Amino acid sequence: MSEMVKMNGLQAINAAMFEAMEADPKVLVLGEDIADREGGGVTGTMRGLSTKFGDHRVCTTPISEQAIIGAAIGVAINGYKPVAEIMLMNFTTVAMDMIFNHAAKLRFMSGGQTSVPLTIRTLTGAGWQTAGQHADHLEGWFAHAAGIKVVCPSNPADYKGLLLSCIQDPDPCLFVETGGTLFVPGEVAVDQGPIPLGKARIVQEGTDVTIISYSTMMLRCQAALAGLAEAGISAELIDLRTISPWDKQAVLDSAAKTGRVVIVHEAVRNFGPGAEIAATINEELYGQLKGPVRRLGGPYSPVPFSKPLEDAFLVTPEQIVEAVKGLMG
Amino acid sequence: MADLKNAPVPDAETLVDIYRRMIRIERNDDAIRKTVRLGRLTMPYYSARGQEVIPSTISALLNKEDQICTIYRGIHDMVAKDMPLRPLWAEIAGRIDGTCKGKGGPMHLTHPESGVMVTTGVVGSSMPIANGLAWAAKLDGSKRVAIAYFGDGASNIGAFHESLNLASLWKLPVIFVCQNNGFAEHTRYENATSVDFISKRAAGYAMPGFTVDGNDPVAMYAAAHTAIARARDGEGPTLLECKTFRFFGHVLGDDDFYMTKEEKAAAMADDPLPKFRAKLIADGHATEDRLAKMQADIEAEIADAQEFGLNSPFPSADELRRDIFAEEIPA
Numbered sequence: 001m002s003e004m005v006k007m008n009g010l011q012a013i014n015a016a017m018f019e020a021m022e023a024d025p026k027v028l029v030l031g032e033d034i035a036d037r038e039g040g041g042v043t044g045t046m047r048g049l050s051t052k053f054g055d056h057r058v059c060t061t062p063i064s065e066q067a068i069i070g071a072a073i074g075v076a077i078n079g080y081k082p083v084a085e086i087m088l089m090n091f092t093t094v095a096m097d098m099i100f101n102h103a104a105k106l107r108f109m110s111g112g113q114t115s116v117p118l119t120i121r122t123l124t125g126a127g128w129q130t131a132g133q134h135a136d137h138l139e140g141w142f143a144h145a146a147g148i149k150v151v152c153p154s155n156p157a158d159y160k161g162l163l164l165s166c167i168q169d170p171d172p173c174l175f176v177e178t179g180g181t182l183f184v185p186g187e188v189a190v191d192q193g194p195i196p197l198g199k200a201r202i203v204q205e206g207t208d209v210t211i212i213s214y215s216t217m218m219l220r221c222q223a224a225l226a227g228l229a230e231a232g233i234s235a236e237l238i239d240l241r242t243i244s245p246w247d248k249q250a251v252l253d254s255a256a257k258t259g260r261v262v263i264v265h266e267a268v269r270n271f272g273p274g275a276e277i278a279a280t281i282n283e284e285l286y287g288q289l290k291g292p293v294r295r296l297g298g299p300y301s302p303v304p305f306s307k308p309l310e311d312a313f314l315v316t317p318e319q320i321v322e323a324v325k326g327l328m329g
Numbered sequence: 330m331a332d333l334k335n336a337p338v339p340d341a342e343t344l345v346d347i348y349r350r351m352i353r354i355e356r357n358d359d360a361i362r363k364t365v366r367l368g369r370l371t372m373p374y375y376s377a378r379g380q381e382v383i384p385s386t387i388s389a390l391l392n393k394e395d396q397i398c399t400i401y402r403g404i405h406d407m408v409a410k411d412m413p414l415r416p417l418w419a420e421i422a423g424r425i426d427g428t429c430k431g432k433g434g435p436m437h438l439t440h441p442e443s444g445v446m447v448t449t450g451v452v453g454s455s456m457p458i459a460n461g462l463a464w465a466a467k468l469d470g471s472k473r474v475a476i477a478y479f480g481d482g483a484s485n486i487g488a489f490h491e492s493l494n495l496a497s498l499w500k501l502p503v504i505f506v507c508q509n510n511g512f513a514e515h516t517r518y519e520n521a522t523s524v525d526f527i528s529k530r531a532a533g534y535a536m537p538g539f540t541v542d543g544n545d546p547v548a549m550y551a552a553a554h555t556a557i558a559r560a561r562d563g564e565g566p567t568l569l570e571c572k573t574f575r576f577f578g579h580v581l582g583d584d585d586f587y588m589t590k591e592e593k594a595a596a597m598a599d600d601p602l603p604k605f606r607a608k609l610i611a612d613g614h615a616t617e618d619r620l621a622k623m624q625a626d627i628e629a630e631i632a633d634a635q636e637f638g639l640n641s642p643f644p645s646a647d648e649l650r651r652d653i654f655a656e657e658i659p660a
């Protein structure tokens with residue numbers, strides 16, 4: 001066992017960036033407010049990088065999301081490995097043409113001649129009263145685009161290991177950080193290396209029900225575990241970690257074992273990632289399930305400002321327990 | 330192209346009206362900051378303290394039906410446009426009596442009665458929409474004008490350039506008002522902007538562009554009057570770059586590490602409010618008594634609005650199903 005250190009997600013990302021930049025001079029960083037002069041990013045995750053690696057590798061940009069992703073694509077096509085920060089996930093919308101029509105598709109459209117080893121880091125999540133334009137979970141949009149991987153870590157070790165993998169990956173990756181998970185400390189191995197993309201993690205083994213989640217909702221699922229244990233329910237909890245491509249095997253194996261599935265995400269339930277997962281489980285395990293696959297997610301609404309409305313927008317551990325109990329019959 | 334040489338000078342009553350709007354903004358901002366610090370308002374707050382002159386002067390030249398599209402740092406623009414303070418306070422407190430039933434919050438107030446049509450939290454997004462407001466005015470055959478408020482950082486977004494081009498091409502009655510406070514979050518103007526003056530960018534879109542001291546009501550009046558008159562007369566858009574400073578950082582709680590103490594102190598010493606107040610009195614435009622009474626009335630209005638807002642009920646969870654579409658979403 002290697003030595004463990006306590007750190008939060010911000011520190012884990014920072015550590016991954018230092019390692020990646022040290023190991024490979026082709027790794028670049030660009031985004032708004034990211035140099036040390038500006039504080040190393042709004043959450044400080046890029047702190048120290050510009051001082052150590054210089055302004056030619058760590059570039060603060062104007063507020064120009066389209067130009068940020070465009071430049072990252074162009075430099076990536078030439079063999080660099082840019083890590084572009086889009087301050088908040090909602091602002092990816094300003095760069096959607098670059099991400100969706102270009103970054104994701106250029107390998108295919110060029111018949112494999114070019115590739116875009118680009119990592120886009122972004123941050124989101126409700127709970128901070130930032131209302132309708134600063135808190136959306138849009139991972140489902142990106143998962144719908146063939147050619148870009150979508151990664152949603154929930155703990156410091158995954159923040160580090162998955163970011164290292166995104167940077168090394170030969171294709172574009174969207175790395176989604178969440179306000180609800182970034183500040184929560186956890187144990188990280190001092191030599192934590194890359195964690196493979198597309199691999200889920202079984203957080204707890206169980207036999208009665210499979211709960212599938214990721215990002216901030218993982219923490220709420222973990223908070224629900226005690227209530228479930230109290231009710232005598234043996235729950236298996238899966239942290240999906242990568243939304244696209246997602247770990248079908250791990251999910252299907254678990255669902256086949258328990259026969260009951262609840263999927264929990266913060267993204268709006270309608271057309272959310274849970275719909276794809278539920279549909280796949282139904283297709284593959286029809287007849288083996290003990291009940292319908294349940295989905296818990298945000299209501300069909302923009303994220304509201306008012307605190308009680310925002311609270312009502314987010315799935316609670318109690319609702320997770322209730323949903324599972326409902327399945328147990 | 331237009332120049333400001335023959336622009337009119339504001340008369341005494343206009344100057345006092347500009348001051349009234351400024352002090353209403355400042356007192357209201359002070360009350361919001363205090364309430365946030367006390368924990369009675371839980372919201373990200375982007376204070377515009379220091380930027381009062383810009384929307385106050387512009388609003389003194391606008392009619393009630395003229396429309397604005399503003400940004401997260403925009404409560405000063407709304408107060409200048411005479412938005413009633415009761416629904417404003419209820420909104421920033423997330424209550425049902427708010428302008429938007431508490432759904433939008435401090436970054437997204439809308440109040441069409443006051444001409445506050447859209448408030449965006451996305452940098453650069455006020456300009457394309459203001460074009461549409463202006464287009465509607467033109468289609469309606471009215472003399473209405475539209476104002477797009479935005480920051481210096483927003484002039485680096487593609488939408489700025491697209492909007493100026495379209496407005497110029499269609500000769501829209503819109504005024505692009507850049508409130509240049511020298512910083513975009515933590516990034517200094519010169520580290521993110523290719524030109525020394527944003528107004529220079531107007532030339533690329535064949536419209537007049539002026540850089541003015543946004544803390545000087547008389548200079549602001551000349552520029553705003555010229556731009557608004559052009560818009561009303563069907564001559565098309567103008568870009569105004571108004572130089573100013575924000576006293577309380579990007580967002581309340583920001584420690585301003587990205588500027589020097591001296592720089593900040595100098596900017597704050599140049600506070601436009603006390604300066605303008607002293608000048609109004611020195612020039613004989615208003616008496617000390619009149620301004621004191623004005624301020625007392627405004628403080629009473631704010632106290633009442635605060636009381637109202639903080640005591641209004643919260644919306645019920647059913648509100649998550651309302652206003653998505655015209656028809657309520659079934660439970």
Ligand SMILES: Cc1ncc(C[n+]2csc(CCOP(=O)(O)OP(=O)(O)O)c2C)c(N)n1
Pocket residue numbers: 032063065087091094402450451452453479480481482483484510512513514579
């Ligand atoms: C498209 C987009 N990118 C980034 C942000 C995050 N952000 C909010 S305000 C801001 C700075 C804007 O600066 P400026 O336009 O100068 O206006 P100011 O805040 O100084 O009034 C940034 C980067 C955003 N809201 N929208």
